Amino acid sequence: MRLATWNVNSVRARVDRIVDFAVREDIDVLAMQEIKCKVEQFPLEKFEAAGFHVEAHGISQWNGVAIASRSPITEVETSFPGMPGFAKGHNGPDAPLEARAIGGLIDGVKVWSLYVPNGRGLDDPHYAYKLRWLEALRGYTHAILATQPDLPLALVGDFNIAPTDADNGDPTIIEGVSTHVSAPERDAFAALEAAGLSDVVRPLVPTGFTYWDYKQLRFPRNEGLRIDFILGSRAVADAVTAAAIHRDERKGEGPSDHVPVVVDMDLADGEADDDLPMIFG
């Protein structure tokens, strides 16, 4: 399985670029974030014409996530258990959920496309919301791997955290002042790893950014951030054979400000192997 994640910054504004990439790179599963449309506005036909099934979750012009897959997607969920909500003036336990998560089972792999809240500012209510959201995601991960430790689980998307200083090449993003690089955010990311996930791209692609702001020549100057990740359970990590960050997708006409991150997985059918008749035995 070739699995990709991409914050597309509007699926309608660049659907042809997205589908062209998925076809050209022979992507099996493409997790998208910031589709920026309602489900009924999603350009389904162009994905289906290219041979993809699509599950999308979008409720307004903000946020929105989707998964396009060559194999059918089952067990679709549009939030994970415990996921908090947020709205202006309504930040409590009953706040409405945003369209920031969609999960499904694809060829035995549980895939989640995630758009972690931005945070906006260290003193902003959105920052506390971001940390609550990440803690809920950690709790979900811990719970599911406690009961299914061998599950191939992939949490992919825009985590809006630069986990190390090497992941921050933007001179305007400063520790102590900015979101994305604060200790609580980095601790929250590390807690996901402690819950049983690992970044399956970094061992194969140790450096490089996945996002460059549209302003201030950030891309030509290569002043970006690495904030888009593919986190996998042990079963996923053991299956990964290759990884890539498609930096070239930031070039040309009408790019997203993020680029796709891709892994190849060689997934043995663990249970099926045990059931195979011993023809040669």
Next chain:
DNA sequence: ATGCCGTAATTGTTACGA
């Protein structure tokens, strides 16, 4: 070079982004 903000509500301006 990869080039100086883009998108989607809306129709002048605001919200959002990282």
